[in-house]
Amino acid sequence: MTQTQLILDQVVLVKVDATIYGARKKLNKEDLVLADGSKLPPEDLASLGSKRLLDPDRLSVFNRLKKEAERICLRVGTRFLGGFIVPVAAAAQVTTELDRIAGDFAQARAEFLAGYDAAVQDWMVKHPEFAGIIEKAIDSVALVATRLAFDYLVVSVALPEQMPTQEIERLESKIGSLSEQMFHEIAVDANLLVEQSLLGKEQVTRNALRPIKRIRDKLDGLSFLDHRVAPVVATIDDLLGKIPNRGTIEGSLLQEILATAMLLADPDKTRQHGEGLLAAQAPVLENDADVDLGIDVEETVKPEESEPSVLPAYPASVITETAENDPDFTDLFDGIFDDELDSELATDDWALEVLLDNHQSDLQTSHGVEEDHDSNHAADPATVTACGDEEADDSDQDYWF
Template sequence: MTTDMTETRNDNRSLENTLHLTDQTTLFLVDFHIWSGRKKLRAEDLRLGTDLPPDELISLGSKKICNPDALRVFHRNKKRIERNLLAVGTRFLGGFLVPNAMALDAQAMAEAVTLETRAEAETFLADYDQHIDAWCAAYPSWEPAIRQAVDPVEVVRGQFRFRVQALRIETAPLIATDTLHEDVAEIGDTIFAEVEQMARGLEQSFLGKPELSQRALGTFRRIHDKLNALSFVDGRIDPVVRSIGQWLKRLPGSGPIQGGLFLEGWALMRLVGEAEAMARHGEGLLALDALMPEVPEPRSDADVGDAVQQEDDANSASTDAEALPEDPMDFDDLFEEREVPGPIETSQPPVPAVPAQDFWF
């Protein structure tokens, strides 16, 4: 009975957390479908007995019928939207969960990039034939294989789709209890993993350097802003936000960061550079001081004198050892058969040095 009541309370708490989270966030789904510019490579395309197609033309069992550079803008714009959503949100259910307070700005940004991408697609489609002609001219010996695989422009138009959907998650209690709360429980770990990726490269700003440049602070600020926006998602996030924020407030407005502030920044670099460290810090299991680099204590004059004396003694002992004559051992001496002397003959029986006794061992 007690176990059932405990499980019920846990389920209710999970449901409350789930509904609390979904009420405060908007889910963005980035639906960008981009024409690949490829067709399946056929046996006749290989033209047996002649040269193989160049690597620029074939890849992973497919042939390129259009210059990939002409399509990069679409992939680049998709990444722009995802990167901007990730700056204030986190990955969730195949999309990006963004706090409601930032949802309008995120939606405006996504719509602007989407409209820009659609305009780029119209420009590409208007020049579709020229793109195909230029690609065939780059590989004249493979022009027949390329042109046989080219689709009409209207077919290619249907392969493009650019839209971003902003959704509010509405969940029935049964669904939330069964599945959604499990996804919600993992969001904190997902956020920490994303921050770990953002922190890649921070180490290079510290290693082998006595001070930190202002330029490196941009990464710390972006991490702080992301975690601060999502701090309501998981209770472990807020302690990390406060540690970063308190450090940022004490930094000078210009010039390099040195001394104790540099060492504290080193500890924060190690903190945000590892998802597990952030989780433990948020749980109160890992103090920031534990991540500080060890600074050697200054040595007194007496310590320096003792060290010099020990070094002199060591050098003297080494010199004495070198002065001793060496007695090199010939390895063959270990296997040399030596002559064993025979028994000594005496006229009287030998007298034992110790009277004969019985020894028990």
């Protein structure tokens, strides 16, 4: 089975179909009152635009519900083929929320249609000089009803059994780009967090960090899209584990939060960070392979003399030589914050220093234990937090907030 099919087996495609009445009509020449000698440009040079038939605020509820539906899908999924790829494990929660939005949309639609005629009259009263051109363009309630609708569709995606090789390659290319799209969406959310909640702040509350938890949950749920995601999730978990149960967040912990958010705000550096963490684990994985070292562990360490240990009891010289000669291990964080713009060098160096100090401190205090914890975490099945609206974020589910 190909990697593409393995990914498709773990996701569904959610298509949100929201039709919203625009309440606009083309502005015609006869709608304008021109002064003597005035001349309009020809149509191939400029268009007249459109005229509103009622107050646009009357339609804002429908646009809000459509955007909310998209946010629900994006919290656990990523954009794909005009819809959203969502993990199978999160599909039920997504459809529950979309059903709620469909109900809210239907109620708002009924109220809008009931007050449509009055809304048009109010608009003409507000613009009495142009009441005539508004009245000529008014649509019937029956027509407006057909242009207000909300629905969604959930489908599975699979590679066809018989299809030209070129077409299969195009689909596989689209599937391969899901990882890039996911990191881009994470970067957008992280940038908003930095700009709106972290920059210039000496202290923040735990509520300000909700975006980081949502980012973590999204990455965890879509970790099968990219092998570099799991170590990034582990990094965020380590950070969230340091958040106090109550009180404000400030000082070095706030700096570490800012550095992590700035890392997530750059897709390339986030991927490089995950790659670097995986490279750091490579020597440990190689030491676990007896065939590569040519050492029989049972002969080296007798059962009665062995003690519990995270790493196999190989000779110290072998482990030391492996670590010293591995450039990926010694240069774990080298260059992950490099930037071509000189104006950002100081900021990137600061963020790197914060993360590097924290990483080295953790390695010195509990190197063996953390390697065991990271390996167990990577082996755990992906857990997706149920998506919901902003009110749901205030529930007991966000336990550390």
